[in-house]
Amino acid sequence: MNFSFSDDQILLKNSVRAALDEQCKPEHVRAMFDDPKGYSAELWGEMAKLGWLGLPFPEEQGGAGLGLVELALLLEEMGRAAYPGPFFTTVVLGGLGLMLGGSAAQKDKWLSAFASGKARATAALLEEHLDWDPAATAATAPKAGSGWTLSGLKRFVPWAHTADVVLVPARSPEGLSLFLVDPKSPGVTLTPMVGIDLGSRWSEMRLDKVAVGVDAILGRPGAAGPVVEALLRRAAVMSSAEMLGAARRCLDMSVEYAKVREQFGQPIGSYQAIRHRCAEMLLEAENAHAAVYYAAWALTAGAEDAAVAASICKSYVNEAARKVCGDAIQVHGGIGFTWEYDLHLYMKRAKGLEPLYGDTEYHRELITRHVTSSR
């Protein structure tokens, strides 16, 4: 047993940090807030060259063949930098989704296009009622010739406006199926939904009789439930990694500030009220670290408790990040409430991810189902 990173993993983490410190400074994050697309194509190309865009994909498809621990390391750094762009949606939602359910031809086509930076993806996992249970999917896909026509309303689809392909669950006559949809197809309407984290873009995606061919189905018709659930687990853990990075950044900034900010003639970090708060923040960050990397390892290794570890991870990190980022504002006082100061970039990133890929309640329900059925 060894719960520490290998030399290669540390090397990866350091090189990601160095690259993002250089190319994804807070000024970059802020500049992208006002950018119509919301992300930099140049940095995207750079990430392709660095091998990030294919990190977990098989080498045959242009990937680096690494696991979810490595991907979590990368995403933690992206959270720490509040990276704005469709990395998560392309590599996690699109890439891992295809790896879980795609045919050889689909993987050949898309994974190499993602890895080389030529294409971007996302998944439309939420509908109007915010039910994360795939069984609750209301979108429909009646048969039409050899293919299907998709109709329904998807909400909070991240980075849909930059995607070349969207994974869309819908009910076909066979049952729940997962489709690959080109968001530029006739019948698809995207409307922006602007949240507090301007570095993450959401859209409402309306599908009105969108025709898809027989090659657009991911896996067998009617058999998408387990694929979507498996994808959701991965997205839950990977988004937790990103939240962990954002929370760490908030913690680091708070501790730095508590050391130098003086009131009443001494650093505020010398007051127990602040010192204890910072200590609690560290505790939550360390626990969150354990939860993220345990789950990332368990999913990669196919461990017996991988599914429940994913739910433990997301439900725990949701609360930990909320506490750490909220407390960070408090430690900073007035300056923590200003737009010019960078703290809110990270706090809003974590908050934006909290209700996604299973909110706390959804994952707690899964945990409880697990403990009540296995004991």
Place this chain on the structure above:
Amino acid sequence: MDLNYTPEDIAFRKQARTWIEQNLPKKEIRTLEDRLAWHRKLFDAGYLGMGWPKEYGGGGARPMEQAVVADEMARANAPAPTNSLGLGIVGPTIVVHGTDAQKRRYLKKILSAEELWCQLYSEPNAGSDLAALRTSAVDQGDHFLVNGQKIWTSAGAIADWGLLLARTDTKVAKHKGISCFLMNMRQPGVDVRPLKQITGSSEFCEVYMTNARDEKSYQIGKLGEGWAIAQTTLGYELGGRALARITNYASQHSRLVEAAKRMRRHGKPLIEDPLVRQKLGRIWAEIEVERYQALRTLTLLERGEHPGAGGSLTKLSYSELEKRFMELALEILGPYGQLTEGAPKEFQLEIDTAVGERGSWAYAYLWSRAGTIYAGSSEIQKNVIGERILGLPKETRADRVGGKA
């Protein structure tokens, strides 16, 4: 003990409700002009400065009457008047500490919003430790010369006047060398730079004063009394908004209940989910307890007493509650609660943000982070409670070493 309102108070409430029904703006308030128009209507109806003396344009009303009007406004989701610092802090300070001439000159124009005000207390290095402020006011014989920088000045960008704390004596203990002034913001020596908040709007500012001129007639109270004056004004706001704040929470709560009725989970309305019911019930209890506490505060105020350090309990309680409430609202609303654009109607929160913008749950959520920082952070309130109410020994602090501060 009798928690019924008196027949007079009930009649008064009815009257206020009727007035609001008849006069509430039909259109959404979007600009400062719209808000000023609504403000003047409130002023003409006698609903502003209700507790201020009649001879200066006030209403001479009882604390309960003020609380009832504010409460009815909140119930109707009426937009706030403008000049909130003028009404909440500056006016009451002038009422208590100003000369007769100052009261005549300034009070009425605060009420009518002919002159807008801000509060120039905090500085970059004097936040929680307000008494460390360094802005100086030097006596030039016929006027004072003011130099220094203020920060987090709410409404600074629209203010004509500011209530200023400045150092007039550097030789005495830090609390004793501070004096209180009115500051004319419309002069070359005053430079106001807006600061954007995490909500995205610019409500507070930095204010740079370079050889700004302050007339002798702008001084409030005696030299060296500034700290004591500032201490008394911090509590003024307590009574008037006591019920209204809670009624605001209550209307937000009912919006939340409506949203939970619209959403569906496991084939049933979300409102039938036991967990959601527990959450809504729990926060409702907290909101109501806050209301009961407000009634206790009002009882004190009606008797002419001031809650003193007890105000710290009130402030700590509601500001922390607001944070819990907004976190809970966002748990129930999910990502809908984070939207600033593109939210379906049923998931919008049409509260008023007092700056002429339409409110959203996202805005209210972010704003909830401010309450535990401004006007004495939660940590400072707890120190006050520990020291002044509970009589616990003071924490060792560098600025107290070797004597009393």
